[in-house]
Amino acid sequence: MSEPTISTRRAGMDRYGFTSPAPRPEGLADILERVLDKGIIIAGDIRVNLVDVELLTVKIRLLVVSVDKAMEMGIDWWKRDPMLSAEAADAKELADENRELRARLEELERDRE
Amino acid sequence: MSETGTYVYAVGRNIDEEPLTGLEGVGDAPVRLLGHRELKAVVSSVDLAEFGEAALRRNLENLSWVEKTARRHDEIVRRAAAITTALAPFRLVTIYKSDDAARVRLEELYGDLVRALDRVDRRSEWSVKAFCRVRPGPSAPSAPAGSGVAYLERRRAEIRDRHEAATEQQLLADQLFWDLVPAAAATRRLSAQDQRLSGRRETMALNVAFLVDDDRSTDFFELVDATRARYPSLDVEVNGPWPPYSFAVLDKP
Numbered sequence: 326m327s328e329p330t331i332s333t334r335r336a337g338m339d340r341y342g343f344t345s346p347a348p349r350p351e352g353l354a355d356i357l358e359r360v361l362d363k364g365i366i367i368a369g370d371i372r373v374n375l376v377d378v379e380l381l382t383v384k385i386r387l388l389v390v391s392v393d394k395a396m397e398m399g400i401d402w403w404k405r406d407p408m409l410s411a412e413a414a415d416a417k418e419l420a421d422e423n424r425e426l427r428a429r430l431e432e433l434e435r436d437r438e
Numbered sequence: 439m440s441e442t443g444t445y446v447y448a449v450g451r452n453i454d455e456e457p458l459t460g461l462e463g464v465g466d467a468p469v470r471l472l473g474h475r476e477l478k479a480v481v482s483s484v485d486l487a488e489f490g491e492a493a494l495r496r497n498l499e500n501l502s503w504v505e506k507t508a509r510r511h512d513e514i515v516r517r518a519a520a521i522t523t524a525l526a527p528f529r530l531v532t533i534y535k536s537d538d539a540a541r542v543r544l545e546e547l548y549g550d551l552v553r554a555l556d557r558v559d560r561r562s563e564w565s566v567k568a569f570c571r572v573r574p575g576p577s578a579p580s581a582p583a584g585s586g587v588a589y590l591e592r593r594r595a596e597i598r599d600r601h602e603a604a605t606e607q608q609l610l611a612d613q614l615f616w617d618l619v620p621a622a623a624a625t626r627r628l629s630a631q632d633q634r635l636s637g638r639r640e641t642m643a644l645n646v647a648f649l650v651d652d653d654r655s656t657d658f659f660e661l662v663d664a665t666r667a668r669y670p671s672l673d674v675e676v677n678g679p680w681p682p683y684s685f686a687v688l689d690k691p
Contacts, residue, residue, distance in 0.1 A: 353505055354631055355565070355677065360508045360515075363683040364448075364527040365554065367547060371443060371491055371533040 442483045443490070444472070444534045447514045448681075449544065449551055450525035451559075453478040457521045464510045465489065472537055474544040477551060480518045481540065489533055498531075507531070519681035523652075524559040526551060526686035550688045558686050560652050561623055564678035566662065567631075568614055568644035570607045571673050604641070610669055611643035617665045621658040622648040626684045643672060647684035655679060 445464060453471060461469040463482030472479040487493060497503045511530050519525040534540040544551065619625060626649075630642035650658045659676065666674040 353508070356508050356512050357504075358628070358631070359680070359683040360511050360527075360530040363687075364529040365532075365551075365686055365688060366529045367532065367543065367688070369446070369531070369533045369543075370535040370539055371486075371489065371494065371531070 441486045441490075443486050444481050444537050444540045445484045445489065446472075446528050446532045446534065446540055447480040447482075447511060448518050448525050448527045449477050449479045449555070450518060450522045451476055451478070451555060452524070453480065453518060453522045458517065461514060461517060462510075463514055464507050469514055472540060472544075474541050475548065477544060477548070477555075479540060479544060480514060481537070482514075484533060489531065494531060515681050515683075519562075524555040525681055526554045526558065527681050527683050547688065554686050554688055557624075558649065558682040561649050561682060561685070562652055562655065562679035563682045563684055564622075564648045564650050564655070564658060564676060565680065566615075566618065566644065566646050566648060567642055567675045567677075568611050568669070568672040569638055569640035569675070570604075570643050571671050572640055607641075607643050607671065610672060614665060614669050614672060614674070615644055615646055617668075618646075618648065618658075618661060621654065621661045622650050624649040624685055628684070640673065649682055649685045650679075652679075 447463070447469075455471045458469050458471070458480070463469045463484075465482070465484045465488055467482045467484065469480060469482045472481050488497065497507075508530060515525070515527045519527075534543065615625075615627070626647045628645040628647060630645050648658065655678075662674065662676050666672070
């Protein structure tokens with residue numbers, strides 16, 4: 326029942342609990358809740374469509390626990406979802422390109438026959 | 439780096455550059471300070487090929503990019519918060535065309551920023567979440583199989599019990615919240631996190647951010663400890679101290 330107390334957690338740490346250059350990994354849920362939904366919200370010169378960000382937040386809220394946790398559970402569908410992953414988008418382009426090349430090769434071979 | 443912009447992590451007072459030297463921001467460029475009057479903005483340069491409008495639209499849909507960027511942003515904010523008493527974190531991806539453009543914006547918002555900093559000076563944010571402990575439901579007496587009426591009655595009773603239990607837990611969570619309020623300078627109730635996002639099977643009955651005076655944080659923590667003992671049906675989770683993300687807000691115009 327007893328959680329780590331503030332005194333033990335803070336022993337030897339600075340105000341925000343850093344002892345080393347690598348902070349202890351924290352749940353993605355809490356970090357996203359803080360950095361996407363809160364803080365000073367003012368417009369920058371680079372206009373990010375807030376609707377996009379909110380959509381993304383909704384997507385993340387609905388879909389994923391955290392990347393690590395999801396990977397642990399063997400969930401990595403977003404890697405194959407071109408909407409969510411540049412890797413997947415690249416892979417898809419590559420696959421499309423391959424298909425096109427194969428078709429052209431077949432055509433050429435037919436021509437030679 | 440081709441065309442660059444200025445990414446702002448936070449604005450604060452009395453920040454020394456020295457403890458921040460060597461830190462790399464989002465996109466791996468060094469973190470530095472931008473002074474304006476007595477305010478200091480914590481910034482780094484970013485490549486617009488990665489952080490420009492078109493690129494951001496794409497990148498924000500890429501979960502691993504978002505995670506990497508969010509973690510780095512949060513880390514820089516925490517490190518800056520650790521070396522000053524008053525820091526107002528900015529939202530993820532607040533970017534200006536140049537240092538000068540960022541300074542112009544700081545001047546426009548100067549009064550608001552100072553007020554926001556005054557509110558959070560010497561205070562930190564603590565998160566308190568309460569989860570409903572899973573109780574073994576009262577097992578309904580098994581009705582003779584095949585009796586449709588009995589089945590329906592049993593189902594109705596189960597649903598009624600579940601609703602009553604949920605309402606009761608919600609009331610308890612509200613009570614717990616009010617028990618903690620006296621120890622905080624300000625509070626902000628947040629919506630419960632989705633079960634898939636919180637990573638817990640139990641329903642989240644309470645999600646609150648408390649703004650607590652730094653010199654009262656031990657009192658706050660002790661109050662939470664004492665209070666949670668009175669609510670055995672709730673699993674209370676405390677996290678903090680965090681930079682005051684939920685409380686560093688600008689007054690609405």
